[in-house]
Amino acid sequence: MYSLPDIGWTHFFQQQLTEDDNDLKPARVATLSRGIFRLLTERGERTASLSGRLGYESEHLIDLPVVGDWVLARISSDSAVIERVLKRRTKLSRIAPSDQQRLTEEQALATNVDVVFLVTSLTREFNPRRIERYLTQVWESGARPFLVLNKIDLVESPLDYAKQVEDMADGLVLTSAATGSGVDEIRRELRPGLTVVFVGSSGVGKSSLINRLLNDDVQTVYDIRGGDDKGRHTTTAREMLLVPGGGVIIDTPGLRQLQVLADPSALGKTFSDVEGIAEECAFSDCTHTAEPNCAVIAAVEAGELDDGRRRGYQKLQSDLAFADRRRDRAAQLAEKKKRKTISKTNRRRDKQRGRGRYR
Ligand SMILES: Nc1nc2c(ncn2[C@@H]2O[C@H](COP(=O)(O)OP(=O)(O)OP(=O)(O)O)[C@@H](O)[C@H]2O)c(=O)[nH]1
Ligand SMILES: [Mg+2]
Ligand SMILES: [Zn+2]
Helix, strand or coil, rough: CCHHHHHCCCHHHHHHHHHHHHCCEEEEEEEEECEEEEEEECCCEEEEEECHHHHHHCCHHCCCCCCEEEEEEEECEEEEEEEEEECCCCCCEEEECCCCCCCEEEEEEEEECCCCEEEEEECCCHHHHHHHHHHHHHHHHEEEEEEECCCHHCCCCCCHHHHCCCCCEEEEECCCCCCCCCHHHHHHHHCCEEEEEECCCCCHHHHHHHHCCCCCCCCCCCCCCCCCCCCCCCCCEEEEEECCCCEEECCCCCCCCCCCCHHHHHHHHHHHHHHHHHCCCCCCCCCCCCCCCCCCHHHHCCCCCCCCHHHHHHHHHHHHHHHHHHHHHHHHHHHHHHHHHHHHHHHHHHHHCCCCCCH
């Protein structure tokens, strides 16, 4: 059995409790599916639902509990009701994929995570430009990003791949879940109280690596046979697993696409090399495309910087600016809609009052 500190409870959460919370207990969200949560409490696992108030008061998707969240719940012998979500230490988010109006609504993928292992495989899946995008999102989360290049058993010289993505993350690990090579380097990052999450496209080997780490076949792995190395979306929900001896691992389903939602500072961490060079550009708002005295273009011409990297930086920078504008627009529209509803309610109320008066 675990203690709450084993699974990540710290002073940061403790200090958020008030006297009003006396009849509530802290618990961590381990899984959720169709509004039913599984919580890890001091007294073991409980199935839980949201309190009516929490469901009703949460105006935004991002306010609802997700896997990794610490919540306060009313706990009985066999079930629980979640009353409050505690403030998050870190938050890995994305834009909710189902957003039909293509407006932007933020959704948390996992919270209160210390280390994010972004997994990619050395197959046709390997794509430095996509890795840059994902890593920028991970930097934005506040957790430490580790880049994992898996399936090294399938290529002759894994280091050639590593060279293309070095210095983008806090750590780079070359692994094979098939042979077990490199897995100990990941294991070294696990310890009591720490939470790690595995993210990446379907089929790269997230669940296989986790099975290796836990020396167990806890996570289902789909055997990819034949030539096409596409994943089958085997893992279908985010799920928290306990490391024997303390610590928590979250497995996630393969990401399909990722619209990055990040701050320029997160971009700067993924592209510290480009930003370092860009300090020497003549213009402070240089886009590194056609400006005179652009240090970035000069570095590419001198063979010191890969042009793919320059383009990746530029593309992501303009995407982020675009997403920003769209978010502003979405906020404006939401505000307008709210005003409309209010004036409609007022009109209806006036009408009813009027009727009352004249009858
Ligand atoms: N050759 C080789 N195959 C691997 C390695 N790691 C995983 N695989 C295989 O890749 C396939 C997909 O592995 P999973 O662990 O299910 O991948 P996943 O990232 O969890 O995929 P989703 O759950 O769909 O997101 C399986 O057939 C694994 O056996 C590796 O290091 N080398
Ligand atoms: Mg999986
Ligand atoms: Zn420039």
